[in-house]
Amino acid sequence: MKLKNMPDKKLLNEMSELAHRERELLSQILWHLKEIDQRKLYAEMKCGSLFEYCVKVLKYSEGQASRRVTACRLLREMPELSYEIEKGELNLTQLNQAKHFFYEEQIHVPEEKKKVLDQIKGKTTRESEKILWSLKKEEAPRKVTISLKEETLDELKKLQGLKAHTCQDLDSLLMKMCREVGELWNPKNIKRRSRGASIHQRYISVQLKAEVWERDQGRCQNCQSRYAIELDHIKPYALGGKTTLENLQLLCRNCNQRKGLFTLAGDDKDSNANQNHRNNYLKGQRNLSVDPHTRKRNGNHRCT
């Protein structure tokens, strides 16, 4: 399969088709598992449970097996879920999240379960988790596991001691820290004056960075992500683009790199010139941050 030179559009179309077929296949797998489960056919394969059969005979990992077993049992109660899985509205992770929720909240009636599942349709894992959390009858703090270095833990304990009068527990201490640091790091709060940078220079002043950040609300202007945000010259600096508010935007690292693949080599994305440019660009790409607090002149933002 030669994908390296496949045109972008064809590559994306083929990927969508494959993902669709994968979901159809998953739905069929779940129906087969459901039938095997009902007939207890796994016993014929010397397995004590459907889970064991999935791991030992079908060679799924424990996690994969567990998600499939859970999903096929939900399918038994609600056959219409098969359609949602094929459409991509619900995935195995969401069905498992829902199953734990049903167990904890003692929800047994299929109609009640259906109402919950309707609310997480088409959502990401994280969004689903939030929704399920909000549906809980009793509000309880979420349990999370994080790994910290010994040094970090020591610093955290020191702070906890210092703030013991106002923060009764770790949760309130972390909330206070997040709010205070958030205010400190918020580009809107930066009042530094521009150093009189010229619009003909690549350098972007701290003030201008803060203005772009505020206008674009800290989000990538292509995909709305908030992760690894960088500043981008809409018309590339190398092609005469100016360093002005109008010609600057926020892009996440991936969208900026994607833009950089073609910006300097014309619009025909599948031309030889563009393919060469893309390969060279990918070799030389750098990861740079847009943090407006960094005043380093070179290397603190990426410009195209």
Ligand SMILES: [Zn+2]
């Ligand atoms: Zn993006």
